[in-house]
Amino acid sequence: MLQPRRSAQDVLLCDSCETAPLQSHCERCNINLCTNCVGKHLLDSSRKHQVIPFIERSSTPNYPKCHSHPDKQCELHCKKCDLPVCSTCALFGKHKGHDISDIQKELSAKTQDLRKDLEELETRIYPRYEEIVSDVQTEKAELERKYGKLTTAADQQGEALHREITAIVNKRKSDIAEMKTKHLAVLNKNTDEITHSITELKQIILNLKAILESNDVSLISTYKSRNAEFRRLPPKVQVTLPSLSAQKINTEQLREMFGSLSPLSINTEEQGYIMKSAEAVSSPPVKPLLDEPRVTATIDTGYSRLYGVSCVSEEQVWTRGDNEIMKLLNLRSKLLTSIQTKSGRQPGGIAVTRDGDLVYTDYRDKTINLVKNKEIQTVITLQRWMSFILQGWGPHGVCRTASGDLLVTMNSDDGKQSKVVRYSGSTEKQSIQFDDQGRPLYSRARHISENRNLDICVVDWDVDAVVVVNQSGKLRFRYTGHPSNTKQSFTPVGITTDSQSHILTADYRNHRIHILDQDGQFLRYIHCDLRGPFGLCVDIRDNLFVAECVTAKVKKIQYL
Incomplete structure (x- = not known):
């Protein structure tokens, strides 16, 4: 029509x-x-x-013929059976009573997913595999130099001991050659596995292109994505090179004095959890900091006090304030959706999942909740404090990781302990609380973000510090402010990271944002006439959104 x-x-x-x-x-x-x-x-x-x-x-899509009614084309789609069907089958045949939709809608959605998969394979996954192969080739070239140094060291030792140790020198060189052979064999096997995957990727890409060009509904409808399989990158082979130790020459103890060759150590290291999808790009373009950051949009949220902001896109943000309502707003301050917490209490922290759904924590209710299609699902309920023996925990800050996990900051009911917990779905995968000496990493962990290098960045309220640990929970550094003249002491609250691995934290009392590099070195301030900056987030284009607690406004700032 x-x-x-x-x-x-x-x-x-x-x-x-x-x-x-x-x-x-x-x-x-x-x-x-x-x-x-x-x-x-x-x-x-x-x-x-x-x-x-x-x-x-x-041209018009190539509709398949119906197997039961050869004179009919399958212009409808049965959602229950996930198959193209003709109108006769839908009204009178075996698909009668099933949920039927226009195949054009299904075709459009499937085609869109297929194009996204193709784009991800071509622009992100395939180049990353090529990069890994290149790294292995470089490592193999460096291997020749390093093993050559070992061989030279063995030769020098042998010349010093002359003929008395010729047999020992030859044995050592044989051991080195054998280790080198094993080393190369492992790297070659690794290369072969990656090359096999690349061959599969090439074929999948060709198949996807063929499907798109054919415009064949049957092929598109039955297409199953394998992108998730290839997002998990091949493991990186990590080898600890042997070393040759030596002692002073003594004719009576030649074998002991010649030293020993450490064994070849080969380990396989997983490269993170999984390759980042969609917005995560393997090698982002370098974006220098602007000398003068500028505000490009201002959003009135309608709260009395504003505490948090989380990006859905460049045009829409979720916000949380001083009541139980969370609001989805666009850049023109238009309210698109509002959600009331299930408990009726103020949310502790908010984040947006990879699928664009809202996640919020409820400290008093001790829950972590997912908002999907305006329906609230409690995905995690923490143990409540019930006696002097049982220690309860309450969730505060939350962020989504590159792998799709959730990182949550938690504080004990008695206020004496603090930790960070990683969840995959509703399963706890990791708990970070103490350093290598068993000392607490955090006093009162609140806001949290994951950096591009997978470091976990946390604001510790009690000590006014940004605490950064690596992915395994080992302390990297603490940042307690820049030693420049300020009227007020450093007071970090919100925290976020960008594509350049910068760490940005809101300095509430000094009304500005601190920008650090991934190693905690101070780079610059962002001022932009901020008043009480509290919550922070960065969209996929590295626009900074700042939630001003005092004015209850969100400012969108271009700083790169």
Whole structure:
């Protein structure tokens, strides 16, 4: 059925502005555009666009024939059976009573997913595999130099001992050669496995392109993504090179004095948890800091006090304030959605999952909750304090990791202990509380963020410090402010990180943001007339969103 503005009597109009005649079509986004809107459309660099003249757009989809009714085409989709069906099967056949939808909608969704998979394979996963192979080749070249040094050391020892130790020298060189052979064998095996995966990736990419070009509904409908399989990168082989120790020459104790060759140590190290998907890019472009950051948008949230902000996109943010309501707002301060906490109490922390769903913590209720389709699901309920023996914990800050896990800061009911817990779904995977000497890492951990290098960055309220540990929980550094003149002491609250591995923390009393590098070195302040900056988040384009507690406004700031 034709839409009113697409009837034969009317001029076909641009889908974007809906006023000018259309002239072009973007195959990637399936949108018709006028001349003016084409330029604006191409400015969106979040995907690769394919704009062609409208008359050259793809033809009508190739509907499959129905097996039960050969004269019918399958123009409908059975959601229960996840199959294309014809109208007769849907009304009178074996699919009668099932949930039936327009196949165009299903085709559009499937095609979109397929294109995303193809783009991820081509632009992120495949190049990362090539990079790993290149790293192994470099390591193999360096291996020759390092093993050569070992061989030279053995030769020098042998010359000093002359003929008396010739046999020992030859034995040592034989051991080195054997270790080298084993080392190379392990690296070659690793290379072969990666090369095999690359061959599979190439074939999958070719298959996906063929499916897209065929426009065959059957192939698209039955397509199953394997991207998740390849996001888990191949393990990196880690070898501890042997060393040759030596003692002073003594004819009577030649064997002992010649020293010993340490054994070849080969370990396999997983590269993180899993390759980052979608927004996570293997090698981000270098973005220098601006000398003068600028505010590009201001959002009025309507709270009396504003405590947190979390990005859904460049245009939408979730916010939390001094009541039990969490609000989804756009850059024009328009309220898109509001959610009340299940307990009716103020949320402790908020974050957005990879799927765009909201997560919030409830300290008093001791729960971590997921908001999906406006429905609240309690995914984690912590043990409540019930006696002098049992120590209860309450969740505060929360963030999503690159692998899709949740990191949550927790404080004990008696206020004496603090820790960070990693959850995969509702399963606890890791608990970080003490350093190598058994001393507490945190006094009162609150806001939290994961850096691009997988470091865990936490604001410790009681000691006014940013505490950073690596992925395994080992302390890397503490930041307690820059030794510049300030009217007030350093008071960190919100924290976030960007694509450059910068760490940004809000200095509440001094009304500014501190920017650190990944090793904790101070780089610069952001001022922008901030008043009581509290919560922070960064979108996929490295725009900084600052929740001002005092004004209850969110400021969007460009600083890179």
